Structures are given as C-alpha cells and as structure tokens.
Amino acid sequence: MSEELVEREIAAEQAFVDRVYRQLEVSAKAAQELAKEGHSRGRLGHEGGLVERDAMVFQAARRIAQLDAAHEGLVFGRLDMLPELDPAPRYIGRIGLRDDDRDSLLIDWRAPAAAVFYQATAAEPQRVVRRRVLRAAGREVVGVEDELLDAEVETELPIIGEGALMAQLSRARDRSMHSIVATIQAEQDKAIRAPGRGVVSISGGPGTGKTVVALHRAAYLLYTDRRRYETGGVLVVGPSGVFMRYIERVLPSLGETAVALRSLGEVVDGVRATRHDEPAVADVKGSAAMAELVRRTARQQAPGSPTEFRIFWRDDTIVLTRGQLGTIRRSLMSQGRRNRQLPRVVGTLLDAMWRQVRGERGRDRGREAFDDDMMGDQAFLDFAAGWWPPLDATEVFDWLRDPDFLARVGDGVVGPEEQRLLAKSWANVSEGAQDFSVEDIPLLDELRYAIGDVPARTDDEAELGDTGLLDGGIDMQELFTAADREFAPTGRAWAPPTHRIEDDPFAHVLIDEAQDLTPMQWRMVGRRGRSASWTIVGDPAQSSWPVPAESAAARAAALEGKELHEFHLSTNYRNSAEIYAHAAAYAERVGLDVDLPTAVRSTGVDPVVRTGVADLEAATREAVASIAGQVAGTVGIVVPAARRSEVNAWLASWPEHADDAAGARAAVDSTVTPSGEDRIVVLTGLDTKGLEFDGIVVVRPQEIEDESVTGRATLYVVLTRATQLLTTLG
Numbered sequence: 001m002s003e004e005l006v007e008r009e010i011a012a013e014q015a016f017v018d019r020v021y022r023q024l025e026v027s028a029k030a031a032q033e034l035a036k037e038g039h040s041r042g043r044l045g046h047e048g049g050l051v052e053r054d055a056m057v058f059q060a061a062r063r064i065a066q067l068d069a070a071h072e073g074l075v076f077g078r079l080d081m082l083p084e085l086d087p088a089p090r091y092i093g094r095i096g097l098r099d100d101d102r103d104s105l106l107i108d109w110r111a112p113a114a115a116v117f118y119q120a121t122a123a124e125p126q127r128v129v130r131r132r133v134l135r136a137a138g139r140e141v142v143g144v145e146d147e148l149l150d151a152e153v154e155t156e157l158p159i160i161g162e163g164a165l166m167a168q169l170s171r172a173r174d175r176s177m178h179s180i181v182a183t184i185q186a187e188q189d190k191a192i193r194a195p196g197r198g199v200v201s202i203s204g205g206p207g208t209g210k211t212v213v214a215l216h217r218a219a220y221l222l223y224t225d226r227r228r229y230e231t232g233g234v235l236v237v238g239p240s241g242v243f244m245r246y247i248e249r250v251l252p253s254l255g256e257t258a259v260a261l262r263s264l265g266e267v268v269d270g271v272r273a274t275r276h277d278e279p280a281v282a283d284v285k286g287s288a289a290m291a292e293l294v295r296r297t298a299r300q301q302a303p304g305s306p307t308e309f310r311i312f313w314r315d316d317t318i319v320l321t322r323g324q325l326g327t328i329r330r331s332l333m334s335q336g337r338r339n340r341q342l343p344r345v346v347g348t349l350l351d352a353m354w355r356q357v358r359g360e361r362g363r364d365r366g367r368e369a370f371d372d373d374m375m376g377d378q379a380f381l382d383f384a385a386g387w388w389p390p391l392d393a394t395e396v397f398d399w400l401r402d403p404d405f406l407a408r409v410g411d412g413v414v415g416p417e418e419q420r421l422l423a424k425s426w427a428n429v430s431e432g433a434q435d436f437s438v439e440d441i442p443l444l445d446e447l448r449y450a451i452g453d454v455p456a457r458t459d460d461e462a463e464l465g466d467t468g469l470l471d472g473g474i475d476m477q478e479l480f481t482a483a484d485r486e487f488a489p490t491g492r493a494w495a496p497p498t499h500r501i502e503d504d505p506f507a508h509v510l511i512d513e514a515q516d517l518t519p520m521q522w523r524m525v526g527r528r529g530r531s532a533s534w535t536i537v538g539d540p541a542q543s544s545w546p547v548p549a550e551s552a553a554a555r556a557a558a559l560e561g562k563e564l565h566e567f568h569l570s571t572n573y574r575n576s577a578e579i580y581a582h583a584a585a586y587a588e589r590v591g592l593d594v595d596l597p598t599a600v601r602s603t604g605v606d607p608v609v610r611t612g613v614a615d616l617e618a619a620t621r622e623a624v625a626s627i628a629g630q631v632a633g634t635v636g637i638v639v640p641a642a643r644r645s646e647v648n649a650w651l652a653s654w655p656e657h658a659d660d661a662a663g664a665r666a667a668v669d670s671t672v673t674p675s676g677e678d679r680i681v682v683l684t685g686l687d688t689k690g691l692e693f694d695g696i697v698v699v700r701p702q703e704i705e706d707e708s709v710t711g712r713a714t715l716y717v718v719l720t721r722a723t724q725l726l727t728t729l730g
Contacts, residue, residue, distance in 0.1 A: 006144075006160055013134055014141045016091065017075050020106055021139055023097050024074065074139075075106060077117050078132040080157055082150075085127050092117050094254055109254075110223035118189035125149035130157045185209075191567035192217045196225055198563030199534040205597035206583070206720035207574025210537045211512050211690055215247060217535050218510055219254040232507025232532070234259045237267060237525055239513040239689045241274055246691055247512075260506075264517075265438040267524055268445045273436040276686070278641075279708035281425045284418045285439040286518025288550050294443055296409040298450035299333050301325075302389060303399055309383045313373065315359025320352060325387065328352055337452025338391065345388040350374060390454050393447040397440075401426045442520035449527065506532050513689050514538035518545055519554035526558025534559060541587070541594035542717045544686060546709045572597040574692050579726050582607045583719035590705075590712045607726035616729065617650045620699055623727040624680065627695035631724050634679050636693040638718045640703035641684045647699060648682050685714040688721050696722035699729050 077092030096108035107114045120128040128149045135143040145161035191213050194200045200217065202210050218236065222229045236251075238244050241263045251259050265273035276282060284290070301307070309320040320328075328348055332341040350371055357363060357370065374380045399405050403423045410419050425437070436444065509529035511517065515538035517525070536555075545551050572580055577599040587594040613619045620637065627635050639647045683691075685704045698704070698718055705711040719726065 005158055009144055009158060009160055010141050013078070013132075013144060017134070017136070017139065017141055020075050020091075020093070020097060023099060023105055026100075027097065073136050076134050076136070077109070077114075078134065079117055079128055080130040080132070080155075082127045082129060082153065108223065110220045115189070115193065118192075119186050120149050121186055122147075122149050122151070129153050129155050130159065132160075185571070187567070187569055187571070188213045191569070192220050194565050194567065196221055197533055198565060199536060199559050201564060201566045202535065202537045202569065203539060203566070203595070204569030205539055205572060205595040206542070206717070207572035207580070207599070207692075208569035208597050209573055210539070210569060211247065212250065213569070214510055214512060214535050214537045215250045216254065218259060218508065219251055219256045221508055221533075222256050222258060229507045230258045233505055234508045234510065235506040235528055235532075236261045236510045237512065238263055239516055240687060241265065242683070242687050243512070243690045263438075264521055265436075265441055267528070268441055268448070271436065271441065271444065273438045273441050275437050277425055277437045277439045281421045282437075282439045282518075283546055283709075284414060284421050285425075285437075285443060286520050286545065287414075287547070288519040288554060289413050290443060290520055291446060291523060293410055293413045294446040295450055296413070297396060297399060298338055298447060299329075300399065300405070300409065301329065301387075302391065303402070303405065305389070306383055306386050309380070309387075311353075311374075311377070311380060313357070313370065314362035314365065316357050316362055318353045318356045320349070324352060329388075332388075337450065339452040339454045342388065342390060343455060346375075346384050349384060349387075391451050393444050393451065396447050396451060397444055439518075439520075442518070442524040445524045445527070446520065508533050508535070510535040510537075512537045513542075514555070515540050515543035516545055516689065517551060517555070519550050522551065522554035522558050526554075529558070534562065539595060541592050542689075542713055544689075544708070544710045544714055570597050572599040573601070574723055575599050575720055576601055576603040576605070576724060578603060578606045579722050579724075580720065582609075582726065583716060586719055587716050590716075592712060592716055594716065603724060605725060607728065609728050609730070611730045613729045616699065619729050620647065620650065620697060621654055623697045623729060627697065627725045627727065628679060631694035633694035633723075634681065635695045635697070636688065636691070636721060637680065637682045637697050637699060638685060638688055638704070638721070639682060639699045640707055641686075642707075643699065643703070644682060644684055651680065651682060685711075685718050688718055692721055692723055694723055695725040695727075697727045697729065701728050701730055 073094065075091055075093045079090040079092065081090065090113070091106050092109055092114050093106040094109065095106070096104070096111060097106040099105045109117070116126050116128060117131065120126040120131060131147045131149055133145045134141055135145065143161065146157075146159045148157075148159045188209055191200060191202050194217070202214055204210050215236070218234050222234065236247075236259055238247065238261070244261050244263045244266075248261055251257070251261075277285060307322045307325065309325075311318050332338075332344060332348060335341060335344070353374070354367055354370055362370065400409075400422070403419075406419055406423055410422075414422070506528050509525065509532045511525060511534070514536045540548065543551075575583070580597075580599040584594065584596055608623070610619065610623075624635055624637060637647060637651070685707070696718070698715075701715055701718070704718065705715045708714070719728075
C-alpha cells in the first residue's frame with residue numbers, strides 16, 4: 001500500500017469532516033438564535049410568552065450542550081454499502097446532523113440506521129462492503145482503518161490499515177476512559193441495544209469492555225426514549241471516586257449530559273465519603289445484619305430526652321411514666337416512620353393524659369378545655385418537643401458512637417467482636433463531625449429511610465404554623481425549621497438534597513463492578529431504582545465481598561419483579577495475551593473460579609516477576625522507569641493499603657534529574673499523558689477496580705493477597721489492569 005494512496009484517502013475524508021464541522025457551526029448559531037428568540041418571548045407580558053420562553057430556552061440550551069460535547073472526534077465511521085443499495089457512503093458520528101437541504105449528513109451512532117456499523121461482520125456483512133474508522137485529533141483526520149466485510153463483491157474500494165479494533169487496542173492509555181463507539185463489536189452492540197425495560201446484566205472476564213458497553217447503553221437509552229430517561233434521570237454508580245473520574249468524560253463525549261455519576265460514597269444526596277474502613281470493619285458494616293441494627297436504632301428514644309412527665313391539672317396529678325411513654329412510642333412507630341409521626345405526637349400524648357383525669361372539676365371542664373390548657377403550658381410544650389424531636393440521620397448516627405447504646409441495639413444482631421470493631425471505627429470521630437467512611441454511607445441512608453422525612457405542610461397547616469400552634473401545641477414553624485436543619489450547612493458540610501427520601505428519582509440505574517456491592521449497598525442503590533430499568537455490570541470472580549450468597553439475596557430483593565436480560569462478553573480486548581495468561585495462571589493456582597475470556601492481542605513481551613527483592617524502593621523506581629521508557633501512556637504502582645503513604649513518599653523524593661536509568665524521574669513524572677495529566681499514580685488493589693494502564697508495577701503482591709479474605713480476587717484484578725507491560729516485585 002503506497003503512502004500516496006493513504007494520504008489521498010485521508011485528504012478525501014478530511015474534506016468531508018471539514019464540511020461536517022461547518023454544518024456544526026451553523027447548527028450552533030441556529031441554537032443560539034433560538035435561545036435569543038426564547039428570551040424575547042418572555043417580554044410579551046403574558047403567561048403564554050413565559051411558557052414559550054422556558055421551552056425554547058431549554059431546548060436551545062440542551063442542543064448547545066450537545067453540540068459542544070460532540071466536537072472531539074465528531075465523525076468516526078463510514079459505511080460503503082452495496083452499490084445497488086446505496087451508492088453514497090454513510091457517515092457515522094457522535095450526533096446526527098442534517099445539511100441545509102435537510103438531508104442526512106451525519107448519522108447518530110445510536111440511531112437504528114447506524115446499528116449495522118457495529119453488527120456487520122465478515123460472516124454476516126449485512127450488505128456492507130467496507131467499514132472504515134476515521135481516527136482524528138481534534139478536527140484533523142490523522143488516519144483511517146478499513147475492514148473489507150464482503151469479499152465476494154467486486155469493488156475498487158481501497159482497504160487501508162490493520163483494522164479499527166486492533167488500532168484502538170494499541171493506543172496509549174491516559175487517566176480517562178475513552179468512548180469506543182468506533183470499535184464496538186457485535187456481542188457488545190447486542191447488550192447496548194437490549195430492551196429498555198427490566199434488567200440488563202452484562203457479565204464477562206477482565207478487559208471485555210463491560211464498563212464502556214454499559215455507558216454506551218446509557219447513551220443509547222437516552223437517545224431512544226429521551227423523555228422518559230431525561231425526565232426521570234440516569235444514575236451511574238461506580239466503586240470509587242478514582243473510577244468515576246476515569247469514566248466521567250465518556251458520556252459527555254457521546255453527547256449525553258443528563259446523567260448523575262456517583263461513586264458508592266456519593267450516592268446519598270449531600271454527603272461524600274472517600275476513605276474506606278479496614279476490611280474486617282467493612283465486612284461488618286456491609287452485612288445484611290446491619291439493616292436490623294439500624295432499624296432498632298431508629299426506634300430508640302433519643303438519648304437525653306425526658307423519660308417521664310408530671311403535671312397537676314384541676315384535681316388530678318397526671319403522670320406519664322417511662323413504661324407508658326415506651327408504649328406510646330411503640331404505638332406511634334407501628335404507624336410508620338418516626339418523623340412522619342410528628343403531627344400525631346401531641347394528640348397521642350394528650351389522649352394518654354386525658355385518660356388519667358378523674359376529678360369532677362376536670363371532667364366538668366371537658367377535653368377541649370384540657371387540650372387548650374396543655375397547649376398553653378410551656379412545660380408540656382417543652383416536654384413534647386424534647387420527647388419526640390424532629391431528627392436527622394446524622395444525629396441518629398451519632399447515637400451509635402456510644403458503646404453502651406451500640407451494645408443495646410446490637411444485642412443478638414452482631415456479636416461482641418463485631419461490636420468492638422464498630423465501636424473502634426467510630427471512637428475517634430467527634431460528635432457531628434461527619435467523618436463518614438464509604439461503608440458508613442449505606443448505614444446513613446438506611447437511617448434516613450428508617451426515620452423518614454418531616455411531613456410537608458398543607459396550606460392550612462402552613463397558615464396555622466405561621467400564626468400559632470397546631471396539633472396539641474407544637475410550633476409547626478419551628479418544627480419544620482428544625483427539620484430543614486438536617487440538610488443545612490451547619491459545620492457538617494451537608495448540602496441540600498435534591499430529592500426527599502420518599503421520592504423514586506431515577507428512571508434508569510447503572511451499576512458497575514456490581515460483584516463488589518455489599519448487602520447494605522444493594523439496599524441503598526435499590527431504593528433509587530424501585531421503578532427504574534437497570535444495567536448491571538460485573539464479574540463474580542473479581543468480587544471483594546466475602547459472602548456472595550448474602551449479597552446475591554440483597555441484589556435479588558433490589559431487582560424483585562423485574563425481567564432479566566443476560567449478556568456475556570467473551571473477548572478480552574485490554575490485556576496482551578501474555579499478561580492475561582499470567583493472570584489466569586495465578587487464578588487457577590489459588591483456586592479462583594474465573595471466567596476466562598480470549599485475549600485477542602499479543603505483544604510478545606512476558607510479565608516480569610521478581611522475587612526476593614531486598615531494596616524495595618530501588619526496585620520499584622527501576623521498574624517504573626523501565627516501563628515509563630517503553631510506553632507512552634499511564635503507569636500504575638499498585639501497593640498494599642498499608643504501604644500507600646510510604647510509596648507515595650518514595651515517588652515524591654525521587655530525583656528529578658538523575659544520570660542512571662533507575663533514577664530517571666524526568667521520564668516518569670514530568671512526562672504527561674496524551675490528555676495532559678501526570679503519568680504515574682499510586683493505588684491500592686481495590687482502587688484499581690475498573691481501571692486500566694499501559695504498564696503496572698505490583699509491589700509486594702503477597703501482602704495484597706493477605707489484606708483480606710478476598711485478597712486473592714483483588715490481586716487477580718490487579719494483574720489484569722495492564723494493557724502492555726506488567727512487573728511484580730515480591
């Protein structure tokens with residue numbers, strides 16, 4: 001193949017791409033004009049103009065955002081069909097565009113007309129003669145990769161390159177995941193375009209593209225039923241903040257911005273946790289037993305609240321004893337969540353007190369006079385407000401920091417050793433400090449649902465609350481103000497929630513690395529998708545949860561009643577065959593029941609395994625410098641959790657300019673990835689979930705394996721993160 005031919009083909013494609021970008025600018029100007037016109041409608045002076053303004057401005061803003069997000073790699077595919085079917089080529093891109101005559105210029109990758117781009121194969125070409133992928137840097141076409149799908153057709157179309165898929169696999173990795181719309185394979189495309197209802201489960205071994213397929217599915221669903229999914233929202237949940245930053249550019253690059261991306265520490269509105277508990281503590285907090293412990297906690301009397309009330313009225317001494325108050329509390333709890341019972345509290349107390357009125361003077365005055373007197377008595381009002389205050393979840397969570405309280409609610413639910421671990425994990429956190437771990441977040445969410453929201457006021461109640469007392473003497477204005485403080489920035493860094501807990505906010509929920517979710521995390525995520533469709537991605541062999549049956553039961557409860565569509569991906573596109581053979585051999589050696597996908601790419605370079613390393617810092621520095629000198633993308637240093645600070649300190653102290661290769665920090669840290677980010681990152685084994693790097697250096701793999709009962713699965717994950725080079729230092 002001559003360079004002249006390649007240059008000629010690239011130039012021809014560049015001419016078309018230039019035309020598309022010119023049309024993109026025309027569309028952007030049209031959207032901006034629509035926004036201006038919309039704003040002018042708001043000055044018409046009537047409600048209809050305001051409605052038109054809002055609708056037009058919203059549509060214009062959405063289109064502008066879509067056009068802005070599509071600039072990078074806007075055109076990436078071309079289909080040359082059988083001449084008798086369509087003599088003109090069809091171009092595929094991130095969004096759809098029409099020319100000035102309203103003819104299709106660019107087909108949106110999610111449109112049915114584009115499906116053949118992903119589904120056609122040499123075995124079933126589906127009337128496609130040649131499939132071409134355009135590689136671009138910004139607006140410039142830098143290469144093309146062709147596949148001849150129908151070899152029986154006589155054609156003069158040139159076939160250029162090694163094929164789109166292999167070209168994509170050989171590209172350097174940086175610190176962000178990239179869209180693979182140009183290289184989606186047939187088995188992946190089936191999962192992307194699966195039915196929108198029910199649950200789509202995508203399984204497969206490492207490197208099979210599960211994550212990126214799931215994200216493209218989210219974009220596809222938004223395209224095919226935008227009203228449903230954009231109105232209800234799409235929630236994407238991943239294992240860590242590192243992972244979410246890695247994937248956050250994928251959906252915007254596909255033109256979708258109506259998606260909430262949250263790590264497991266960010267699922268609850270207004271609170272964010274990044275630190276993890278040590279494995280033994282995490283195993284306790286994640287267990288299904290914690291749901292009962294939280295339920296008991298929510299039913300307890302608030303510590304420090306009054307346990308008795310005594311008042312003299314007319315001829316009677318009225319006493320509410322601890323036992324009577326306990327009975328009243330249980331009765332109220334039986335009617336629903338704690339905060340939801342606030343309007344009933346005063347009336348229920350007054351009922352119990354009125355039954356103790358025996359004197360003739362009191363009976364003659366009657367119940368209405370009794371209620372009026374009690375509602376005017378400050379002692380009773382203080383008692384009622386103190387005995388059943390509006391509670392927020394963080395306040396109730398603080399109760400568990402008391403070892404005696406924890407022992408009481410944990411009796412028969414978690415054992416003494418588990419209680420000790422819980423108490424230790426919360427002991428050094430000051431009250432109200434909100435220093436939550438990722439494993440605390442599902443417990444906080446469970447508490448929010450157990451205690452409920454403070455009831456919203458009706459218009460009549462609002463009027464009464466502004467002017468006086470309601471429901472037996474509670475100042476409703478103060479009651480709702482107190483409830484609002486649950487989400488106010490009071491030093492706990494709590495932001496206002498977007499939804500009340502009774503809401504079911506999302507139309508679609510996507511869970512990545514689902515095999516790692518604990519039973520409590522499944523309960524947390526399940527609440528946000530009770531009527532949603534789901535996409536669930538995972539590989540059981542990579543699970544870090546030690547009791548799979550318990551997690552499976554929680555997952556089944558979260559998805560109860562939903563139709564299941566299962567898809568399995570069988571090809572490993574990430575690892576070289578040499579790296580995956582090494583990882584698979586480890587899995588077999590330690591007895592992991594793994595799904596073994598077929599690795600389609602070979603580099604001829606085997607992993608480097610060094611044992612008996614004496615000077616660990618020097619060996620790590622040498623290995624990192626060696627890999628950084630051979631690959632263009634990112635290098636990950638994976639360490640046991642206990643060594644992370646130590647290795648980060650090594651990295652910071654390595655000389656910026658050293659004569660020997662081992663000390664060549666300039667080749668390590670000053671060089672950046674294609675996206676402009678630092679190349680080197682230090683991670684724990686769990687941090688690597690869902691990520692990939694050009695090269696990996698694994699420090700003390702045996703210690704990673706020994707960190708937890710699922711350490712073998714974690715180390716297997718680590719060994720499958722590298723695309724090109726792998727070194728282990730044992």
